[in-house]
Amino acid sequence: MKNIVILGATGSIGMNTLDVISRFPDRFRVVGLTVRSNDVKLETLIKRFQPKVVSLMDEVAAAALSKRLNGSGTEVLSGMEGCVEVARFPDCDIVVSAVVGAAGLLPTLSAIQNGKVVALANKETLVMAGEIIQKEARSRNVPLLPIDSEHSAIFQVLSGERHEDLLRLILTASGGPLIDFTPEMKEKVSPEVALAHPNWKMGPKISIDSATLMNKGLEVIEARWFFDAPPEKIDVVIHRQSIIHSMVEFVDRSVVAQMGLPDMRVPISYALHYPERAPLSLPSLQLEEIGQLTFEKPDRKAFPLLTCAYDALKGGGTLPSVLNAVNEEAVEAFLSEKIRFVEIAQVVQQTMESHCPQSIGTLDDVLEADQWARREGQLWISKYAA
Amino acid sequence: MKNIVILGATGSIGMNTLDVISRFPDRFRVVGLTVRSNDVKLETLIKRFQPKVVSLMDEVAAAALSKRLNGSGTEVLSGMEGCVEVARFPDCDIVVSAVVGAAGLLPTLSAIQNGKVVALANKETLVMAGEIIQKEARSRNVPLLPIDSEHSAIFQVLSGERHEDLLRLILTASGGPLIDFTPEMKEKVSPEVALAHPNWKMGPKISIDSATLMNKGLEVIEARWFFDAPPEKIDVVIHRQSIIHSMVEFVDRSVVAQMGLPDMRVPISYALHYPERAPLSLPSLQLEEIGQLTFEKPDRKAFPLLTCAYDALKGGGTLPSVLNAVNEEAVEAFLSEKIRFVEIAQVVQQTMESHCPQSIGTLDDVLEADQWARREGQLWISKYAA
Numbered sequence: 221m222k223n224i225v226i227l228g229a230t231g232s233i234g235m236n237t238l239d240v241i242s243r244f245p246d247r248f249r250v251v252g253l254t255v256r257s258n259d260v261k262l263e264t265l266i267k268r269f270q271p272k273v274v275s276l277m278d279e280v281a282a283a284a285l286s287k288r289l290n291g292s293g294t295e296v297l298s299g300m301e302g303c304v305e306v307a308r309f310p311d312c313d314i315v316v317s318a319v320v321g322a323a324g325l326l327p328t329l330s331a332i333q334n335g336k337v338v339a340l341a342n343k344e345t346l347v348m349a350g351e352i353i354q355k356e357a358r359s360r361n362v363p364l365l366p367i368d369s370e371h372s373a374i375f376q377v378l379s380g381e382r383h384e385d386l387l388r389l390i391l392t393a394s395g396g397p398l399i400d401f402t403p404e405m406k407e408k409v410s411p412e413v414a415l416a417h418p419n420w421k422m423g424p425k426i427s428i429d430s431a432t433l434m435n436k437g438l439e440v441i442e443a444r445w446f447f448d449a450p451p452e453k454i455d456v457v458i459h460r461q462s463i464i465h466s467m468v469e470f471v472d473r474s475v476v477a478q479m480g481l482p483d484m485r486v487p488i489s490y491a492l493h494y495p496e497r498a499p500l501s502l503p504s505l506q507l508e509e510i511g512q513l514t515f516e517k518p519d520r521k522a523f524p525l526l527t528c529a530y531d532a533l534k535g536g537g538t539l540p541s542v543l544n545a546v547n548e549e550a551v552e553a554f555l556s557e558k559i560r561f562v563e564i565a566q567v568v569q570q571t572m573e574s575h576c577p578q579s580i581g582t583l584d585d586v587l588e589a590d591q592w593a594r595r596e597g598q599l600w601i602s603k604y605a606a
Numbered sequence: 607m608k609n610i611v612i613l614g615a616t617g618s619i620g621m622n623t624l625d626v627i628s629r630f631p632d633r634f635r636v637v638g639l640t641v642r643s644n645d646v647k648l649e650t651l652i653k654r655f656q657p658k659v660v661s662l663m664d665e666v667a668a669a670a671l672s673k674r675l676n677g678s679g680t681e682v683l684s685g686m687e688g689c690v691e692v693a694r695f696p697d698c699d700i701v702v703s704a705v706v707g708a709a710g711l712l713p714t715l716s717a718i719q720n721g722k723v724v725a726l727a728n729k730e731t732l733v734m735a736g737e738i739i740q741k742e743a744r745s746r747n748v749p750l751l752p753i754d755s756e757h758s759a760i761f762q763v764l765s766g767e768r769h770e771d772l773l774r775l776i777l778t779a780s781g782g783p784l785i786d787f788t789p790e791m792k793e794k795v796s797p798e799v800a801l802a803h804p805n806w807k808m809g810p811k812i813s814i815d816s817a818t819l820m821n822k823g824l825e826v827i828e829a830r831w832f833f834d835a836p837p838e839k840i841d842v843v844i845h846r847q848s849i850i851h852s853m854v855e856f857v858d859r860s861v862v863a864q865m866g867l868p869d870m871r872v873p874i875s876y877a878l879h880y881p882e883r884a885p886l887s888l889p890s891l892q893l894e895e896i897g898q899l900t901f902e903k904p905d906r907k908a909f910p911l912l913t914c915a916y917d918a919l920k921g922g923g924t925l926p927s928v929l930n931a932v933n934e935e936a937v938e939a940f941l942s943e944k945i946r947f948v949e950i951a952q953v954v955q956q957t958m959e960s961h962c963p964q965s966i967g968t969l970d971d972v973l974e975a976d977q978w979a980r981r982e983g984q985l986w987i988s989k990y991a992a
Contacts, residue, residue, distance in 0.1 A: 376860060380766015385883040388890075457894055464863075471885040472875050474762060475865045477850075489858050497771040499857040504774070507901035508843055515893035 372487030437529020736831030758873030823915020
């Protein structure tokens with residue numbers, strides 16, 4: 221029996237994780253859950269999974285829930301401190317880190333520092349602090365298991381292979397809902413259109429990142445740290461059907477790919493059961509029904525944020541943190557209709573250009589860069605919003 | 607340094623194996639070669655690779671070569687006995703079994719019984735005597751490494767996985783040169799047309815087997831023994847581009863595929879270097895240049911020999927040997943223009959129907975069935991040829 225904590229329980233990954241856990245009641249037990257503010261949904265999950273501890277970022281919601289749950293046996297914590305507390309809950313084996321955005325960094329780091337196996341869906345942890353996280357995980361011999369479908373694909377393919385035999389990682393990208401939009405069409409894209417991902421149901425932030433290909437850019441940076449591969453060994457190919465989740469080319473020119481119908485429960489189950497696989501009663505991939513898989517070179521001009529991400533990775537230091545933070549601000553500004561779709565990339569690019577990159581020694585350097593980028597990004601956003 | 611014997615050195619797999627070996631002079635040394643009858647080509651190989659022993663099936667050619675080589679340090683043997691002798695040459699680590707047809711069975715079995723690692727390209731060994739070979743290899747803990755691109759793909763994907771996690775093997779088939787031929791067009795197919803494989807350069811026998819899909823049927827039978835998977839867990843999908851060499855579906859619905867540009871040196875190198883991979887300076891697969899990969903259900907009506915092969919595997923006993931032997935006879939009769947293309951399947955089917963299947967106890971049972979099938983097949987061939 222493995223005891224599981226889920227950070228970001230009510231999000232898309234969190235709910236899929238609970239679905240997987242509920243399919244294996246003899247193998248997994250939920251011991252902790254954290255959410256941002258949805259106390260009503262959290263209360264339903266508490267009744268169903270009976271965790272020992274929960275935490276809400278929102279203090280008011282936490283206080284209300286705490287009152288309602290009084291005497292139920294589930295402890296209610298709040299704020300970042302509460303979240304970190306749940307992440308290092310002593311009687312826990314695996315922490316599923318599925319918080320969206322930079323807010324996932326501190327609790328994930330805390331889980332690693334406390335020796336937990338971390339199943340990582342939160343991209344920002346590795347994008348912002350890849351070097352620190354990698355060092356902490358290695359020094360404690362803590363496995364970092366990817367949950368993203370792309371990184372899970374690569375992780376599955378690499379298991380049983382030697383690191384020195386790796387020639388190239390090939391991340392697949394669906395291209396998102398705007399892949400065939402002309403520059404003119406992109407000028408007028410509404411949040412509703414940009415949110416309509418063709419293959420995956422995901423939260424709003426990651427859906428917009430898919431439409432700009434920033435999501436793939438962030439995944440390139442993650443891949444660098446997950447698999448210890450330099451940027452020149454990481455490629456991106458547009459694969460609209462999202463059937464091949466990613467590939468690895470080896471030194472002998474063998475290319476090995478992991479594929480399947482798009483369903484996050486597959487990589488989640490892989491991470492939870494690792495190093496075993498467990499039977500999932502989901503539909504089988506029938507390639508003869510899919511008919512064809514297509515592949516295209518990404519259009520770097522149409523998707524400038526992909527190049528931005530490679531540049532940030534190559535530049536290193538505080539650049540990836542700045543990229544990530546200003547992108548979060550810009551996406552939020554687009555979703556609340558303060559700026560237009562095409563201005564997301566402009567805000568990110570201009571903020572990156574104004575940044576004076578520094579090397580990273582401690583987590584504070586990361587957080588400072590993050591804060592600087594948000595302030596700088598807001599300046600640019602207000603210029604465009606004006 | 608690994609010492610290598612190649613059975614069938616002048617064939618397509620044999621020559622590709624020598625190409626791989628010559629790329630790694632510090633890792634591999636050729637100690638033995640066997641060929642059917644081409645003493646001139648063998649002489650060139652002897653000068654280049656200086657094996658300690660060679661053998662020709664053709665006694666006359668062997669005698670002539672022996673005379674020419676007198677005092678060169680390479681011993682020349684002949685006949686099946688000579689071939690078996692080379693296969694169990696004491697100072698040899700890996701035997702590459704690349705003889706075409708049933709003639710490969712005895713020397714391959716001898717290599718296994720003498721504890722050699724066997725890299726197997728000869729399909730007939732497992733098709734005819736899968737159960738016996740599997741038992742011999744297991745009892746001696748001798749690894750059987752596949753060289754066929756399909757089985758190598760599956761072997762690569764399964765390495766590092768647990769056997770119980772395997773749900774389904776999916777063999778890909780290009781469909782061969784006649785995939786789009788109507789029944790009327792097939793009535794008039796010449797050997798020349800049937801030999802023109804779209805993706806792979808191979809010998810004549812296997813090229814015709816590709817055109818009838820019998821090659822895939824034989825591979826299904828091989829897969830059953832290589833990977834200990836029952837027939838209902840082995841599927842075939844038509845994939846015209848021959849980029850995905852085969853796939854495995856696991857119990858968690860993950861499908862893992864090995865792919866690459868069609869080049870036999872990749873699976874050969876994998877087998878020779880196993881469990882490592884070695885750098886091969888060959889062109890990289892660029893999926894964005896390939897553009898698309900397609901998948902279709904095989905048309906069982908148009909390719910009746912695929913169903914024949916499944917039936918033989920399910921029926922078991924002497925049936926696969928009969929299937930294989932009569933098919934060899936029928937293909938040979940087609941290539942020498944005694945029967946028409948469509949009559950290959952008819953000769954095979956009618957011989958299978960006249961056979962009274964028996965269980966297999968010893969290798970003699972296998973060889974008897976093989977002989978019976980050839981005689982019976984010739985009767986049918988002479989009827990069609992009349």
